[in-house]
Amino acid sequence: MEVARTFGKARPVAKFSGVGRFLDVLPYLLPALLVFTVFEYYPLLRVIYLSFTDADLLRAPNWVGLENYQQIFTRREFHNSLVVTTIFAVSVTLLLVGLGMALAFLMNVKTRFQSFLRGAIFAPTVVSVTASALIWLHMMNPNGGPLNAILQALGFEGVRWLAHPQTALASVILIAVWMGVGLSAVIFLAGLQGIPRELEEAARVDGASPWQAATRITIPLLAPTTMVVFFLALMGTFRSYGLILVLNTDGGPVGSTNLLGWYIYQNAFQFFQMGYASALSVVLLLLLLFLAWVQFKATEGRVHYQ
């Protein structure tokens, strides 16, 4: 008895949470902090520094002040790139939200194809950017590719897809949506499953149509999820350009697919204008931070997590 009491109570067992000194914790934090320091914090400072220089890959960089930034705002390509990027990001985001939500509703319906549907919609998510780009590139072949074959079978005219300035960006948007909508649908589905069924059923009992129950009850309750998907998609698309790299559009035809990320890549690694490309990177970073700030403001106080 005596022994048990001593063991259990008299001397409180020191918890690991009692470790007080910084040196004791350092070994646990060091590996991650080291990687972050070398490949996140330091390069962040360095890219800001480089943006004020004329860095290329050969010579030591010279300080040029704001020249790169002045360049950015006078060059036509940048304006065009900003417009293209905005159209791309907004279209893809709205489609990922709208289509993702609609698909989540369908995925939530009990049918004998329910698990097939879920698996199929999410499948493109595990396919790489490279493979997705190549599959669609060849499906969009203007001379007899399957997409045009279908259009023609339906009585429409064939489209030039990626080869025409008026359809190229829309084609890239289509590919990006195919690749990305599975993830947003799955996030919406998780959100849907978090809403108590009784709420919708109560509305139905009170005589609401399924459409009314969805638009008045379920979709408003999904608002927190919608917000997450919206900003996740927006910030993801503002910096995506892997597709352009593989599709080999070179940002064209006539700049129609010149996404900001691609424009940076091209200036840095094809033209070796590291200073100018760094300034572009800083602009992109500020843009994304601004979006994050908007998200913070939009979510603050408005969204109620149950």
Added chain:
Amino acid sequence: MSKFWRQRVLEALSLLVGLLFIAPLIWLLLGAFKAPDQLFFGPLIPNSWEWENFVEAWNSAPLGRFLLNTLLIAGFTTLLVVLTSSLAAFAFARMDFPYKPALFLLALATLMIPADVLLIPNFLTIRNFGWYNTYWALIIPFAASAFGIFLLRNAFMQTPKELDDSAKLDGATPLTFLFRILMPVNAPAISALSVLTFLASWNALVWPFIATNRDEYRTIQVGLAMFNNIEGATDIPVVLAATFISVAPMLLVYLLAQKWFIESAASSGLKG
């Protein structure tokens, strides 16, 4: 509309939409078996199955090497991310130390810095380190993850504190407690982190594209993109065969563990 017909319509819609989403993958698989002149103008199902496309794809580019590289890189990256995240998460969840909130915020702040913005300075860094065309360049910059730290810290914090006490009583050191008890108990969170890290690493394109230019170090994604530049104009079915080889491993794992994949991804969306 009666309940019966409503159900039938939803059923048909589910089937149709599902097929629409996997149609490009089916086209890829069928196309990989076709002769070049049959791809666009022949029947959907090939009338002769050209297995040689796969042989030719395999022989005209070092796909085996690319796959092995990617497997090594994705495997080691995942291992390191799980290790560094677990260690840091353990400290943040279970220990008291000065500047803890500030350090946690500092780690999370990396989520706000998109990798694409750091492409240029990181390229210069690996060049200075002499890491251009090495595995190091493809692994070390990705060896820690703020998302991983965040995910595991939350999981560890929800693990009952009593476990710590009993482990301490048994004379376990903090490290053995972490590796023998805390991590196994949180296997679901750790496997979610692993699957997301592995997938992202396997599918990464831009960084491996920049950080290597020799076949010995190329990943399958980079190799595939180059392969299309060479063969894409002349022999599309061979490109499709190579593409299929590149997606097959991931699709196979996905088919086997579909539900688990989907749940991991959903958790990333809600928490990231």
